[in-house]
Amino acid sequence: MASEALDLANPPAGETADQDAGLLLLPSTQYVPPPVPTNTARGPDKAATAASARSSELPSVVPSPVTDLGPAPEFRFTFPDRLKGWDKSVAAWLQENNKYFSGVAASAVVFKGDRVLVLQRAPHDSMPLQWEPPGGGVDPEETVLVGCARELWEEAGLVASRVVRVVPPPDGDEVESAEREDRDLGIPFSSRTGDKFYYKFTFEVEVEDVGAVRNDPNEHVSWMWLTEEEVENCRTSNGSAVSFTMSTVRKQLLGAFALRKAD
Numbered sequence: 099m100a101s102e103a104l105d106l107a108n109p110p111a112g113e114t115a116d117q118d119a120g121l122l123l124l125p126s127t128q129y130v131p132p133p134v135p136t137n138t139a140r141g142p143d144k145a146a147t148a149a150s151a152r153s154s155e156l157p158s159v160v161p162s163p164v165t166d167l168g169p170a171p172e173f174r175f176t177f178p179d180r181l182k183g184w185d186k187s188v189a190a191w192l193q194e195n196n197k198y199f200s201g202v203a204a205s206a207v208v209f210k211g212d213r214v215l216v217l218q219r220a221p222h223d224s225m226p227l228q229w230e231p232p233g234g235g236v237d238p239e240e241t242v243l244v245g246c247a248r249e250l251w252e253e254a255g256l257v258a259s260r261v262v263r264v265v266p267p268p269d270g271d272e273v274e275s276a277e278r279e280d281r282d283l284g285i286p287f288s289s290r291t292g293d294k295f296y297y298k299f300t301f302e303v304e305v306e307d308v309g310a311v312r313n314d315p316n317e318h319v320s321w322m323w324l325t326e327e328e329v330e331n332c333r334t335s336n337g338s339a340v341s342f343t344m345s346t347v348r349k350q351l352l353g354a355f356a357l358r359k360a361d
Contacts, residue, residue, distance in 0.1 A: 173258060175247055175261060175303075177243060184241065184242040185242075185243055187242075195280065199295050200294040202236045202284075202296065202298070203234060203287075204234075204242055204300070204301060206231060206247075206300075207265055207301065208232070209358065210309075212325055214329065216323075217230060217253060220319050233300075235249075246261065247303070255312030256305040256311060257310075259305055259306045261303050262303065267350065268349035285300075
């Protein structure tokens with residue numbers, strides 16, 4: 099464990115940017131959720147009140163005037179047995195996997211046909227106007243999968259119907275096989291001040307209505323759907339440059355495309 103602590107003190111280059119200002123520290127006590135009889139995750143019992151809004155024709159950048167999505171829906175998504183390891187609270191996951199991080203974050207990769215959803219960060223936030231998939235910090239009382247679904251709702255207005263898979267972190271210029279241990283499928287990054295470290299997982303997620311993208315301009319000012327070629331070239335088909343928040347974000351999106359092709 100000592101060697102891992104040293105690694106945390108020197109995170110990989112380019113991985114020190116804060117992905118979400120609302121990341122929470124773990125509580126001192128461990129929360130263990132009750133057993134779930136089937137692979138169906140549930141979130142808070144709240145009614146969904148936000149109406150759907152259609153985005154413009156692809157691949158245009160879509161600004162969002164929405165400031166309030168209303169209460170979150172009751173998340174009822176499914177997931178394969180392979181993802182049972184993330185159907186537990188942040189505290190439980192960190193303890194079981196001998197990880198010494200301040201918390202866990204999760205990102206959702208959502209596809210619409212042959213395109214992937216990315217959001218543009220607000221100009222007043224860290225990494226202003228750069229692009230990323232929806233995601234953020236998982237609350238201590240949530241399971242990692244429910245936290246991913248909640249962030250997807252809060253940042254893009256989309257309701258998860260199925261978590262398909264975890265997208266492995268890139269290794270150099272290639273994405274490694276998903277045969278790694280669960281504990282090694284995340285990416286470490288630090289807070290803005292560099293004194294707290296978090297572990298981020300990326301999941302491919304299917305949603306109930308892929309055309310209902312909406313977001314809060316206090317966090318993200320626009321969104322668009324990119325093809326694999328556009329992600330690869332960091333440029334849209336109309337010639338606009340796309341700057342991702344981190345090089346690993348781009349590589350993981352390309353890895354998600356590769357996994358879908360392999361199905």
